[in-house]
Amino acid sequence: MAIKFKGVDFIEFDTLLNDDERLVRDNTRKFIEENLIPIIELCNREGRFPKELIKPMGELGFYGASLKGYGCAGMSAVEYGLMTQELERGDSGVRSFVSVQSALCMYPIHTFGSQEQKQKYLPRMALGETLGCFGLTEPDAGSNPGAMRTRARKDGDSYVLNGEKMWITSGSIADIAIIWAKVENEGNLIRGFIVETYRPGFKATDVHGKLSLRASVTSSLSLQDVRIPSENLLPESKGLKSPLSCLDQARYGIAWGAIGAAMACYDCALQYAQFRKQFRDQPIASHQLVQEKLVWMISEITKAQLLALQVGRLKDRGKAKPWHISMAKRNNVWMALECARMARDILGANGIADEYPIFRHMANLESVKTYEGTHDIHALIIGEHITGLAAF
Numbered sequence: 277m278a279i280k281f282k283g284v285d286f287i288e289f290d291t292l293l294n295d296d297e298r299l300v301r302d303n304t305r306k307f308i309e310e311n312l313i314p315i316i317e318l319c320n321r322e323g324r325f326p327k328e329l330i331k332p333m334g335e336l337g338f339y340g341a342s343l344k345g346y347g348c349a350g351m352s353a354v355e356y357g358l359m360t361q362e363l364e365r366g367d368s369g370v371r372s373f374v375s376v377q378s379a380l381c382m383y384p385i386h387t388f389g390s391q392e393q394k395q396k397y398l399p400r401m402a403l404g405e406t407l408g409c410f411g412l413t414e415p416d417a418g419s420n421p422g423a424m425r426t427r428a429r430k431d432g433d434s435y436v437l438n439g440e441k442m443w444i445t446s447g448s449i450a451d452i453a454i455i456w457a458k459v460e461n462e463g464n465l466i467r468g469f470i471v472e473t474y475r476p477g478f479k480a481t482d483v484h485g486k487l488s489l490r491a492s493v494t495s496s497l498s499l500q501d502v503r504i505p506s507e508n509l510l511p512e513s514k515g516l517k518s519p520l521s522c523l524d525q526a527r528y529g530i531a532w533g534a535i536g537a538a539m540a541c542y543d544c545a546l547q548y549a550q551f552r553k554q555f556r557d558q559p560i561a562s563h564q565l566v567q568e569k570l571v572w573m574i575s576e577i578t579k580a581q582l583l584a585l586q587v588g589r590l591k592d593r594g595k596a597k598p599w600h601i602s603m604a605k606r607n608n609v610w611m612a613l614e615c616a617r618m619a620r621d622i623l624g625a626n627g628i629a630d631e632y633p634i635f636r637h638m639a640n641l642e643s644v645k646t647y648e649g650t651h652d653i654h655a656l657i658i659g660e661h662i663t664g665l666a667a668f
């Protein structure tokens with residue numbers, strides 16, 4: 277099948293990429309065109325995560341793609357970003373699934389785990405044979421994860437965990453959960469644990485009635501006296517900075533992913549405007565007000581591409597800071613949501629029909645704006661950096 281979507285490239289952005297980067301993007305685009313686009317409308321309508329894609333995505337090396345060793349693809353940050361862009365052009369929920377598996381589960385095992393943990397989990401996770409979820413948020417601790425109540429207590433050769441986690445992507449389909457908890461015997465130091473989801477006392481319950489990310493599994497987790505062996509502690513995880521460093525990886529992927537969602541909306545609105553005729557048998561694209569919207573969209577997409585690429589290049593040189601990533605996540609998700617709203621407007625009544633991808637992207641982006649640090653929390657992270665004053 278030919279690649280239908282040609283990309284959005286106004287300023288020869290492609291010339292800023294090398295051959296490997298373009299190859300990763302094009303291969304991911306082809307996979308999404310052939311395997312996700314044909315089914316996503318129905319998945320979204322039914323509120324179903326397309327589980328049938330889990331294995332094929334593993335075979336293509338999508339999981340833990342930027343990690344080295346253990347069967348991972350070892351992609352550069354820019355390659356990884358271009359991959360998430362194409363995934364999210366398909367659907368934010370599928371990009372979310374890959375982000376959680378990679379940045380929020382494989383990354384902490386790779387970074388804070390023991391050699392045994394890495395050998396045991398990473399190769400199977402890279403293939404999608406073991407699935408993960410990441411439990412940081414709680415009912416009373418969202419933007420402020422340091423206020424978490426989940427506790428771990430060392431008891432002989434075990435840890436016993438108690439607490440509730442809320443809004444957890446892939447919660448009920450995961451084989452393992454990376455759970456962040458305060459360790460009572462260590463002065464409430466926050467540490468990460470690998471909790472197998474079959475452990476007695478662990479329960480995942482799906483959130484129903486979601487109007488956003490409908491093709492993604494979102495669950496609450498309950499841990500009641502869940503006993504796990506001591507070797508399930510991620511030994512190098514120490515303090516809140518450990519889960520926050522995982523968020524840096526995921527937020528970076530979202531900064532690119534949002535561009536994909538925006539491209540899908542722009543591409544659809546442009547084609548529609550050239551085809552749809554109103555007044556004197558003229559396409560609506562001939563009206564100045566419609567053109568202005570399309571121009572806004574392509575201008576913001578172009579700026580977002582440059583921002584994401586620069587942060588990616590910094591990341592590849594080990595120079596990307598949390599506030600760089602915050603700016604890219606905040607700007608690009610806002611830009612994508614505005615593009616989705618404008619594109620919806622250009623489609624008129626058709627803009628609310630799920631035959632077109634726009635409303636789905638718009639609804640998804642409302643979640644993307646909130647998760648991984650809300651739009652306003654990222655403003656405060658950038659604000660703290662430039663003023664030296666924390667305003668949380």
Ligand code: TGC
Pocket residue numbers: 371372373375376410412413418419420421422445515516517518520521523524526598647648649650653657668
């Ligand atoms: P604060 O005192 O500022 O920091 C505590 C320690 O952490 C260090 N740090 C970071 N380290 C790495 N990366 C970052 N981004 C970091 N930000 C801070 C900091 O240097 C300090 O280190 P140390 O050595 O002094 O201990 O912490 P705070 O309690 O004031 O909170 C700061 C704040 C608000 C920025 C942070 O808590 C925050 O980012 N809140 C937002 C929470 C959030 O994003 N949750 C996401 C949950 S996961 C999710 O949504 C998955 S969605 C699915 C998908 O990805 O697709």
Ligand code: FAD
Pocket residue numbers: 376410411412413417418419420442443444445446489494643646647648649650651652653667668
């Ligand atoms: P709150 O923190 O209650 O914020 C509510 C509002 O108050 C926001 O507008 C916020 O910006 C504002 N606000 C809060 N504090 C301040 C302040 N100091 N100054 C100014 N404004 C402030 N979490 C996980 O751990 N793992 C997951 O896999 C995961 N997946 C998710 C999937 C979905 C679909 C969704 C929607 C969320 C997911 N989350 C996950 C949770 C997500 O990270 C949180 O929703 C997010 O961090 C915000 O927390 P909250 O919803 O409790 O909002």
